[in-house]
Amino acid sequence: MKGQSLVDYLRVLANRDPGAVAALRRSLAFAPGAYAPAFPALERLVGSLPEKERERAYLVSGLWARYGKREGDGPRPLATLMRKLAAGSDSVATRFAVLLDADIDELPHRLRQAVSLAHGAGLEVDWVALYDDLRWWEHPDKTVQQRWARQFYASESADEVASAK
Numbered sequence: 001m002k003g004q005s006l007v008d009y010l011r012v013l014a015n016r017d018p019g020a021v022a023a024l025r026r027s028l029a030f031a032p033g034a035y036a037p038a039f040p041a042l043e044r045l046v047g048s049l050p051e052k053e054r055e056r057a058y059l060v061s062g063l064w065a066r067y068g069k070r071e072g073d074g075p076r077p078l079a080t081l082m083r084k085l086a087a088g089s090d091s092v093a094t095r096f097a098v099l100l101d102a103d104i105d106e107l108p109h110r111l112r113q114a115v116s117l118a119h120g121a122g123l124e125v126d127w128v129a130l131y132d133d134l135r136w137w138e139h140p141d142k143t144v145q146q147r148w149a150r151q152f153y154a155s156e157s158a159d160e161v162a163s164a165k
Helices: 003-016 018-029 036-046 051-067 078-086 090-100 107-120 127-134 143-153 156-164
Strands: none
Touching: 003 018, 003 036, 003 051, 003 127, 018 036, 018 051, 036 051, 051 107, 051 127, 078 090, 078 107, 078 143, 090 107, 090 143, 127 143
């Protein structure tokens, strides 16, 4: 499943069934895909997926339900948002480094922290990109973590040049 399909589904769900979105929000207190009251919200969409993909969908759906309905200046990759937050804050840079080093079991907790920081600053996460990136989190070459590190340590002017192309 592509991230865009999940995010589109969540937007429709939010309009149709606020209780389901509340269950997804509460599911963040549990391992991804383990909170039974959230099953009616997602199982029709993700129930036939491999377990790791199902868990990824529950994690991103829970984060979206808690932090994702913000309309800001447009969604941005999480690493770019963290870079913006890290300006003048060594603790954000440290948290980001810990996130990059997180294994799959630590990832839900680390992502909640990072997304919460972005949300608190009024920044909008690119949920589609986040969902799609998590598919490759355990790749031995750490391609996602490397790309996130490049995005985090890039300068603002590099972003402006890239977006002008």
